[in-house]
Amino acid sequence: MAVSGTFLVFALFAFVFTHFLHCVISYDRPSSRDFVSVPLPNDLDSSSPQQVHISLVGANKMRISWITEDKTPAKVEYGTSSGVYNFSATGSTNSYKYLLYKSGEIHNVVIGPLNPQTVYYYCCGSNRVREFSFRTPSSQLPIKLAMVGDLGQTGWTNSTLKHIASSNYDVMLLPGDLSYADFIQPLWDSFGRLVEPLASKRPWMVTQGNHEVEKFPVLHTKSFTSYNARWHMPFEESGSDSNLYYSFEVSGVHVLMLGSYTDFGNGSDQYKWLEADLAKVDRNKTPWLIALVHAPWYNTNFAHQGEDESVEMRKAMEGLLYSARVDIVFAGHVHAYERFTRVYDGKPNACGSVHITIGDGGNREGLASKYIDPKAEISVFREASFGHGQLVVVNASDAFWTWHRNDDDEPVVADSVWLRSLEVDPNCKNMQI
Incomplete structure (x- = not known):
């Protein structure tokens, strides 16, 4: 699969491209652990899966x-x-x-x-x-969802995957930035082999991030070529016309997988799909409603402030999620962890979604460690460490969220909170924007 003569070409381009990015990005990221490459095992032949x-x-x-x-x-x-x-x-x-x-x-x-x-x-x-x-997951609650974003292929990734494997989760949710191949296509193969021990045993449900775009000016003008070919999600079943956004249901949870890097404005295909999908949600069947998006709509880190994929997407779609009483919105992109209170339109709101940034899986770019001070009223907990999250949806009304920091390769619970579904809050039943 890998064409050895092209690897150096891709690597050279990636070096130049990454060097350019580091020149224009205004925040410093501490070094990550070494890159991990997983070659094809010697005992597999060309017909082996x-x-x-x-x-x-x-x-x-x-x-x-x-x-x-x-x-x-x-x-x-x-x-x-x-x-x-x-x-x-x-x-x-x-x-x-x-x-x-x-x-x-x-x-x-x-x-x-x-x-x-x-x-x-x-x-x-x-x-x-x-x-x-x-x-297979249970047909009813409880269910345990593992959550990790910006995974990559480093020593920290290995720690994160090891911790997730020991958690006995039911379904993995990943809000974008999977392999960090960044144009070097053989790294997609390495990533597939790296995650196979987990991803072959439990369903992985993913959405795309900026590192999946891989649009190359003039030479390769189509976006998401590798992502769409390798990670086929059930978009057709949810009425979507794009692998970049879809929904699915598991146990008592309806999950929206949204696309930060495709059209999202009012009147776009994604917007119209989301509007129609939310209209079909039956909260008697799926009392919990959560969403995943790559670029966070709320963020008190200096990293990735003011990007259209965050600001404009929130302006376009937050009203739809608020009216539908979406309980939690998970994001990646910012290489750190942050949990917000229930929020709507930038202010605390008891009927708004809890926003959680979980872009700390183990990527090669390191952590985003500089936060804006003083801390905003809506930000509850924030820390620049690698790790992963777990959401245990216990029943129709209660769920328990924990964030597990990679602390000297041990998964240490650093943040936790009990959450109550908006579906059971009588004050949010008939709210209007």
């Missing part, structure tokens, strides 16, 4: 995605006992080119219907040597 990850499709199906170097069948065999595959399904295969790079064969197969809270064993393609397994 690699970079396996899964994602939810509707209430009882799962998309299995993987890559092979050779052309192999887009077929998944699966069952509830190891080595015994009573079911099979077929899907589609695609590939893409980016300058001189050509990807491997990217396979996507949707399997199901599946039973809730059940372990399934599966094999991909024509290769039965590698057996994988996953556990």
Whole structure:
């Protein structure tokens, strides 16, 4: 898959591009840990499935995605006992080119219907040597959602993934900036191999960030080529016409995955989709309503202040989320952690969303450690450390949020809060903007 002769070209461009960014960005980021590259293991051949990850499709199906170097069948065999595959399904295969790079064969197969809270064993393609397994989420609350943004491929990433793996989560939510390939396409392959041990066992639901754009002037003018090819999310099922924004439901939670780097203004396709999607939400079925977006709408860090993707998107869409009583909005982009009180239009509001920035997964650019002082009234807790979050939705009314700092490679709970769903607050039932 990787074209060795082009790697240095990509690396040189990335160095120049990154150096330019550091010259114009006004805040300093401390050094991250070393980059981690995950090569293809020696015991895998060109027909072996690699970079396996899964994602939810509707209430009882799962998309299995993987890559092979050779052309192999887009077929998944699966069952509830190891080595015994009573079911099979077929899907589609695609590939893409980016300058001189050509990807491997990217396979996507949707399997199901599946039973809730059940372990399934599966094999991909024509290769039965590698057996994988996953556990489906429960059909009802409680549910544990892992949350991490701006993940990257560093030593800190390894710590974060290790901590998440030990948390026994049900679904991973990632608000953008996955691989930090930044034009160097072989790094997408390395990232896929890095996250496979987790992403093949639990569904990963992702949205895009600025590092997924990868638009190259003149030479490659299409955005999100690799992201869209490799991370196919269930946008069709939610009525969206773009892999950059969609929604899904799991247990008693309706999740909005919004796109910071595609049109979001009033009248845009994304805006009209969001308006229609929110109108269909049944809070009796999904009492919790949360949203993910890459660029945070609220931010007291010096990093990424005043960007259109934050300011203009908030102006365009915050009213829709407020009217729908969205409980929590998670974001990435800023390489630090910050939790806000319930807020609307820049002010504390008991019926507004809790905004949480979780862009501290382990990226190579380091942490955004400079905050604006004095701290704004709406900011409750902020810290520039790598880590991850967990949201345990206990029942229709209560959820428990914890943020786990990577402290000397141990996951230390540094911030926590009980949250009450806006659906059960009688004062917010009939609110008007």
